[in-house]
Amino acid sequence: MIGILGIVVIFIMVFGGYILAGGKLGIILKSLPFEMMMIGGAAAGAFMISNDMAGVKHTLKDIGKVFKGPKWKPEDYRDLLCLLFALIRLARQNPVAIEQHIEGPENSDIFSRYPKILADKEAVxxxxxxxxxxxxxxxxxxxxxxxxxxxxxxxxxxAMHSSHALQTVADGLPALGIVAAVLGVIKTMGSIDQPPEVLGKMIGGALVGTFLGVFLAYGLVGPFAAKVKTVVEEDGHFYQLIREVLVANLHNHVAAICIEVGRQNTPSHMRPGYSELEEALKAAKQDAA
Known part of the structure; x- marks a missing residue:
């Protein structure tokens, strides 16, 4: 939601300020389809050249993260701690029984209590x-x-590939805008015998290319790349939590200590409260019983 709001604010502030300053949208709207074809088309082509098909699909899919935000929510971190507690507890009590859960998690009654985690192949x-x-x-x-x-x-x-790919496109857009502007100037120079009012509109149309390249780079594509990077880093904490808890288990700490290590290493805005986690663990024990 905040991503859509940000885009709306960008367009209102940029074009609203232009109109309030006395600018006319007519010349921009007239030139926009052709400039967008040159700049956007060149950017898309360069993007396809610098990435394989898997990278293209990955990046297009990750653009949705700008609007959806992180995959893992606070309740997911709590569920993960409950899942790890149940697995560690079972592994300590019955090392043989744990095998059926880790060899066939899709058939595990422990994993099935947390379908969102079970659906994530890397986490499982x-x-x-x-x-x-x-x-x-x-x-x-x-x-x-x-x-x-x-x-x-x-x-x-x-996971960071999408962010890097988008940032590369953002870095190239201003230069592609200049290319479109130069082509507009070439077109203008071919009509140098026209009256000043005609030449003025043609030069204005050429400058739309420079504007569009910079606007797309710093107003849209660059922020998209930054947001994707932020979301990927945020979701990465979920997998780091798995590592922290299970490494603590390898050091033979008691199950409750392993879970507390994980809770303490959870980002503060995602971290479940101690009492909240205790209640969730008690409920998990009752379900297991």
């Missing part, structure tokens, strides 16, 4: 792989932690 894979590692009796928990860190860095690098 991260949980199951790490618990499986714990069952292999690793002598050095730091080794598992290092593997998890590298895995999460690789995932973050992949």
């Amino acid at each position: 894979s991260l949980i199951c792989d790490t618990i499986r590692s714990a069952s292999m009796n690793y002598d050095d928990p730091h080794q598992v932690e290092e593997v998890l860190e590298k895995r999460m860095e690789a995932n973050m690098h992949h």
